């Protein structure tokens with residue numbers, strides 16, 4: 001078969017990383033091999049994100065950069081959430097794009113590529129592009145190939161898609177569609193294949209992963225806690241994580257899994273967005289700050305060493321200085337090991353964009369600065385506690401320099417170590433020597 005070059009660039013969340021991998025798997029039987037740069041590629045896929053305006057502008061600027069390499073042979077595709085939300089607009093703004101697709105149709109890529117080639121053979125010009133942004137009734141998961149072609153020591157596995165929460169700032173329910181949970185048996189089969197190919201850690205991913213309510217092998221409904229207990233029986237699986245979760249869906253069984261299932265790592269990314277009940281309500285988060293803090297307290301009784309992470313939005317419409325201070329005090333109360341924080345970005349089609357009292361950008365920027373100063377201090381002090389300790393590190397990524405490998409502690413801290421390539425993919429004991437706000441450095445204990 002003729003060898004073809006495939007370049008994929010992934011924007012956005014872990015679900016997109018998983019999807020990009022699966023697109024490569026689908027295209028492999030057609031002769032496509034991954035390549036590192038878009039020049040000379042036969043197929044370029046930008047797997048995009050629509051969450052904030054910045055993410056979107058980045059895609060248009062990357063499209064502009066790829067355009068000069070685009071010859072008659074190259075097929076250029078825009079996939080992912082921006083494709084779903086803005087398909088027609090992308091075709092208009094960048095008419096040289098051949099294919100636009102959403103996150104739920106990529107199992108049909110081979111067919112789209114064939115159509116794009118046929119229309120390339122015909123006359124050039126706008127309107128010849130292939131657009132597939134349906135939400136097909138059949139699950140894409142039933143149509144994905146069994147084989148994962150690129151499996152690292154730490155793998156993502158999508159167990160759930162979509163979101164029914166409709167937070168007023170968020171595009172995800174529109175781009176990913178309604179919630180769908182994969183059956184536990186299909187997840188176990190995929191997890192088994194990942195472990196057979198060398199995965200030691202699996203992160204279960206989904207837009208709202210703890211809303212998981214899939215069918216158990218015996219035909220009952222299982223939540224995420226039960227699912228992880230089931231997956232923990234898998235030989236070779238050393239670590240389990242999940243991402244991203246909603247505070248409303250932290251049920252008792254899931255919290256107990258942090259105590260009872262040794263493979264479930266002592267780390268949780270649980271976005272709270274704001275510490276003000278007034279803003280949480282306007283965001284339609286459907287919980288209070290107290291509910292969130294109660295969750296954390298309970299988790300800490302089950303797993304006292306659990307490390308916590310969150311997402312924050314500052315400057316949501318109507319946010320006052322007083323509301324913002326409530327976010328700061330929630331942060332003080334919890335103590336985070338890491339976090340992501342953003343200025344509110346009004347998104348077309350979401351209720352937040354139409355709200356009165358939009359907060360001016362300079363105030364958003366000022367609040368973001370104050371919040372990040374506090375968070376960074378917490379991150380650093382969390383990491384500094386690791387210095388002098390010996391921790392198990394799963395070596396899962398190549399570093400930028402020769403001989404340098406990156407790994408992860410159980411608490412999801414990145415660790416740089418100097419070592420030889422044969423240790424890649426193993427879990428080793430590392431004595432931590434240095435800490436920064438974002439990472440650790442250490443030496444392998446022989």
Ligand code: SAH
Pocket residue numbers: 051052169170171172207208244245246271273311312313342343344345346347
């Ligand atoms: N499903 C996850 C979040 C997915 S989006 C959850 O429920 O928490 C990832 C993060 O992006 C969100 O947690 C939020 O902090 C941020 N985000 C989403 N929409 C945003 C917007 N319009 N402006 C700024 N940040 C946003």
Ligand code: SF4
Pocket residue numbers: 163164165166167170171172173207208246
């Ligand atoms: Fe977006 Fe809210 Fe759903 Fe998370 S829970 S994906 S923030 S709508």
Ligand code: F3S
Pocket residue numbers: 011012013014015016048049050051080081082171172175176207
């Ligand atoms: Fe972005 Fe879609 Fe993920 S909007 S954050 S890629 S679900």
